[in-house]
Amino acid sequence: MPAFILSRILQAIPVMLAVALIAFALFAFVGDPIATMLGQEFTPAQRDALVAALGLDQPVPVQFLRFVGRALHGEFGLSYRLSRPVSDLILERAPATLELALCASVLALAIGMPMGVYTGLYPRSPLSRFFLTFSLVGVSLPTFLIGSLLILVFAVWLGWLPSFGRGDTVQLGWWSTGFLTASGWKALVLPSITLGLFQLTLIMRLVRSEMMEVLRSDYVKFARARGIRDRAINFGHALRNTLVPVITIVGLQLGSIIAFSIVTETVFQWPGMGLLFIQSVSSADIPVMAAYLLLISAVFVTINLVVDLLYYAVDPRLRAGRGH
Amino acid sequence: MTEPLLQVRDLVVEFPTRRGTLRALDKVSLDIAPGEVLGVVGESGAGKSMTGAAIIGLLEPPGRIAGGSISLRGQRIDNLPAREMRKIRGKRIGAIFQDPLTTLNPLYTVGRQLAETMQTHLAIDAAEARRRAVGWLEAVGIPAAAERVDAYPHQFSGGMRQRVVIALALCAEPEMVVADEPTTALDVSIQAQVIALLKRLTREKGTSVMLITHDMGVIAETADRVAVMYAGRVAEIGPVRSVVKAAAHPYSAGLMASIPPLSHKVDVLAQIDGAMPRLNAIPQGCAYNPRCPHVFDRCRVERPELIPATETRAACWLFDSTAPRERAHV
Amino acid sequence: MGAVSRFLESDLFWSFRRTPTAVLSAIVAFVIVVGAVFAPWLAPYNPFDLASLDLMDAFNPPAFMPEGTAAHLIGTDDQGRDVLSAIMYGARVSLLVGVSATAFALILGVLVGLLAGYAGGAVDAVLMRIADVQLTFPNILIALLVDGVARAVLPREVHDEIAIYVVIVAIGISDWPRFARTVRGSALVERNKEYVLAARVIGISPARIMLTHVLPNVLGPLLVLATLNLGLAIVSEATLSFLGVGVPPTQPSLGTLIRIGNDFLFSGEWWITVFPGVALVAMVLSVNLLGDWLRDALNPRLR
Numbered sequence: 001m002p003a004f005i006l007s008r009i010l011q012a013i014p015v016m017l018a019v020a021l022i023a024f025a026l027f028a029f030v031g032d033p034i035a036t037m038l039g040q041e042f043t044p045a046q047r048d049a050l051v052a053a054l055g056l057d058q059p060v061p062v063q064f065l066r067f068v069g070r071a072l073h074g075e076f077g078l079s080y081r082l083s084r085p086v087s088d089l090i091l092e093r094a095p096a097t098l099e100l101a102l103c104a105s106v107l108a109l110a111i112g113m114p115m116g117v118y119t120g121l122y123p124r125s126p127l128s129r130f131f132l133t134f135s136l137v138g139v140s141l142p143t144f145l146i147g148s149l150l151i152l153v154f155a156v157w158l159g160w161l162p163s164f165g166r167g168d169t170v171q172l173g174w175w176s177t178g179f180l181t182a183s184g185w186k187a188l189v190l191p192s193i194t195l196g197l198f199q200l201t202l203i204m205r206l207v208r209s210e211m212m213e214v215l216r217s218d219y220v221k222f223a224r225a226r227g228i229r230d231r232a233i234n235f236g237h238a239l240r241n242t243l244v245p246v247i248t249i250v251g252l253q254l255g256s257i258i259a260f261s262i263v264t265e266t267v268f269q270w271p272g273m274g275l276l277f278i279q280s281v282s283s284a285d286i287p288v289m290a291a292y293l294l295l296i297s298a299v300f301v302t303i304n305l306v307v308d309l310l311y312y313a314v315d316p317r318l319r320a321g322r323g324h
Numbered sequence: 325m326t327e328p329l330l331q332v333r334d335l336v337v338e339f340p341t342r343r344g345t346l347r348a349l350d351k352v353s354l355d356i357a358p359g360e361v362l363g364v365v366g367e368s369g370a371g372k373s374m375t376g377a378a379i380i381g382l383l384e385p386p387g388r389i390a391g392g393s394i395s396l397r398g399q400r401i402d403n404l405p406a407r408e409m410r411k412i413r414g415k416r417i418g419a420i421f422q423d424p425l426t427t428l429n430p431l432y433t434v435g436r437q438l439a440e441t442m443q444t445h446l447a448i449d450a451a452e453a454r455r456r457a458v459g460w461l462e463a464v465g466i467p468a469a470a471e472r473v474d475a476y477p478h479q480f481s482g483g484m485r486q487r488v489v490i491a492l493a494l495c496a497e498p499e500m501v502v503a504d505e506p507t508t509a510l511d512v513s514i515q516a517q518v519i520a521l522l523k524r525l526t527r528e529k530g531t532s533v534m535l536i537t538h539d540m541g542v543i544a545e546t547a548d549r550v551a552v553m554y555a556g557r558v559a560e561i562g563p564v565r566s567v568v569k570a571a572a573h574p575y576s577a578g579l580m581a582s583i584p585p586l587s588h589k590v591d592v593l594a595q596i597d598g599a600m601p602r603l604n605a606i607p608q609g610c611a612y613n614p615r616c617p618h619v620f621d622r623c624r625v626e627r628p629e630l631i632p633a634t635e636t637r638a639a640c641w642l643f644d645s646t647a648p649r650e651r652a653h654v
Numbered sequence: 655m656g657a658v659s660r661f662l663e664s665d666l667f668w669s670f671r672r673t674p675t676a677v678l679s680a681i682v683a684f685v686i687v688v689g690a691v692f693a694p695w696l697a698p699y700n701p702f703d704l705a706s707l708d709l710m711d712a713f714n715p716p717a718f719m720p721e722g723t724a725a726h727l728i729g730t731d732d733q734g735r736d737v738l739s740a741i742m743y744g745a746r747v748s749l750l751v752g753v754s755a756t757a758f759a760l761i762l763g764v765l766v767g768l769l770a771g772y773a774g775g776a777v778d779a780v781l782m783r784i785a786d787v788q789l790t791f792p793n794i795l796i797a798l799l800v801d802g803v804a805r806a807v808l809p810r811e812v813h814d815e816i817a818i819y820v821v822i823v824a825i826g827i828s829d830w831p832r833f834a835r836t837v838r839g840s841a842l843v844e845r846n847k848e849y850v851l852a853a854r855v856i857g858i859s860p861a862r863i864m865l866t867h868v869l870p871n872v873l874g875p876l877l878v879l880a881t882l883n884l885g886l887a888i889v890s891e892a893t894l895s896f897l898g899v900g901v902p903p904t905q906p907s908l909g910t911l912i913r914i915g916n917d918f919l920f921s922g923e924w925w926i927t928v929f930p931g932v933a934l935v936a937m938v939l940s941v942n943l944l945g946d947w948l949r950d951a952l953n954p955r956l957r
Contacts, residue, residue: 015787018787019787026803026806136939136942136943136946137935137939139942140885140889140935140938140939140942141935141938142889142892142893142896142909142934142935142938143893144892144893144896144897144909144912144913145892145912145931145934145935148912148916148919148927148931149928149931151919152919152924152927152928156919156920156922156924163920217426218421218423218426218427219426219427219428219429219430220429221382221421221427222419222421222427222428222489222492223429224382224410224413225380225382225413225414225418225419225421226413226414226418226419226441226444226492226493226496227410227411227412227413227414227415227441227444227445227496228414228440228441228444229410229444230410232440232444237429237431237432240431241429241430241431244431252790255790256791256792259791259792259794259795260792260794262794262795262798262897263794263893263896263897266896266897267916277798278798278897278898278899280802281798281799281801281802281805281897281899282805282898282899284802284805284806286806289799289802293799296791296795297791300790300791304790314431315430315431316430316431316476316478317430317476317478
């Protein structure tokens, strides 16, 4: 097992380095940080001092290494737009995004998986057809439109739920949570549905097709030939085998929820990292964009590792050390 | 003949397709006596596996039984509700599939799969099921069965896995087993061992076997009687010795002549010209008539039923004693 | 004529006629495409003709509502623009960007896939690794990054002028890997076939072998991918425009219209947002349904 995990970690390093290189290239070659930071009026001396301070007089590979070193310490410089350290900005915004992503993921999994299993088992039932139509609409409805419609119905017409912001939050150290107040929970409902719906339909369709594939397999037929009860076949043999491929894709999907939150946060004016990122894109605030990119990549790589561990727990073929 | 254990009468299996309904089995009839091994042979697509699948009630949709009957000890089982049929599968009719690499669930230990089968059908507790699982693994010749019972399928070789499959098919002590090409996917060197094992275990328990294969060698060694299938119909059925040595139906005769004899050297093996018709192009009358060397007019018009031939029963007008023989040419 | 009758008798057309959703989707898609392409001739008003705009007409509700007028079937927006006309012109931009971005992704993906599949070895490994890494990131994020970089690199006036091309490239770049993978898979298989070896021996250029032998083999899957990708690309464009980083406001797409309308949701003028939304969903849904049907129809295993 350690060898397996180690090889996965080793595979992740070049990916992170490649992303870091892109982020660094954004930093180093896009726009003019000096002009941006000093504004219109500055003396050559001021300029040279800043160049030296930022290390821009060093050779490019050295600059890159320093960039990686600083990034490992969580330093990404100052935001061009807000003139505050990027790391502070991100730390402030992270709890909002993470809480939203968590709720959306739980929603997508808790509803998407059972729907997928059901439609896989009974593809011809009317309820399955309804679920499938629903999922097609879910895939075709752009996230921002779902958000707008939910706002229109539940905030404007019915007035049940708030349409923007996080409600009241409670500060736990540097972490601000909306989980401890009623208004915080209410504020989470619409954004979570908006963010989770697309993943929900995706998970449902994926589980369904894998389930149907597994139900066609020889070992399921053989289990039927042995007279095993349908319940044991469907929820034991079939579901467990379905989980092996589903875990990978679902893991990646949950990772992308954090990135997809850009749109949801814009619709609901949710004060998270996505909103920060979109504001940075419109104002070409490179340090924030680079930091966000690195952060998202780190999340993806971590999720990939967790997925591999889960795989390992589910599939005995990996435990036997045969690899894949 | 004693009362048959399994009786298949005029079984018709159809597949609706967009270009019309295909008849995959057309009035198949055969019996299996208690403790008997019935070999079923024929080319691929002749309907051997389909017959097996129909008997265990696991036809692939959209295939369905459109006529005839299947009875187990006199009780109709082709029209049972799914719940009732499930109780018969594994408990009274076991099954062995072709490819041991894919028939075992990769995520369950072999012991769990054995125990699951026994606990589904027999009133025993988990400890007893596990004890018996070890016993079955020993019985099918798995070394160190007490440890291997907790191993996963991928930790066994192909031959060993097929032994596990045999144990799974027999562990609830069924009255008969449908073995569909049980050795085809195995290494040649292991085939004989697995067949010998199957034969020994079923003889000990008095279990009937429907042995589906295209390997006449296996049939000759193992079966008591043999049914030859062609284009979804039974062409001939009878004692294995008679069919091998003195086949009555021209198709069986051709099939037997195409087997290389081990006893002496031959220069040229016989072969049957042409190919088996596709299901949507089965000729009128006898399905074999375009390829038959003894064909005469009646064969092209009227379909022959199984009738007594020299030592077997054959679906061939050559043996119809009630009508005058009007052979076109011999 | 031979080609037409061959098509009408083909399995594909047979399956099409047998699938009501496919027929319905085709009709919806056809209506939208015609409405969009011929918007300047078919639309009741020209929403960009400032002279025809009258603020007195602003916020007119749809005709079926009490205060609605028949002059504006589905109402007007804050500028007094006819929503229906704005939708027709907006669909034009959405379609243009979607189709162009898909074509861009298709061409880039096919070229990379052929190169990777034919060259094999290190070239293949590097190209496919890039594709894999990119595939793990949501395409909207990639598109946003490309767009953000373009904003940082280009002077403002230049950027505004070519914004629509930037969006096309941004979306195209975010979508190429799936095309590349499909083509590469097929190229790898074909590369080792006898006839390709034979063609190489008699000196036919690799590029020609790829184009004449490998490409035709993947046309079916590519067509399915492209159709499904068109739906995605349209959504991506709408999303970018909704976020305010897509096409410029002077050429509003459906996404832009929805963003503009969003500001009036709270004051009750829902039609400014809802109708462009309905048009967008109808467009994407019909394209997706056609793509789904095509995939099933071309996949013989599911028949």
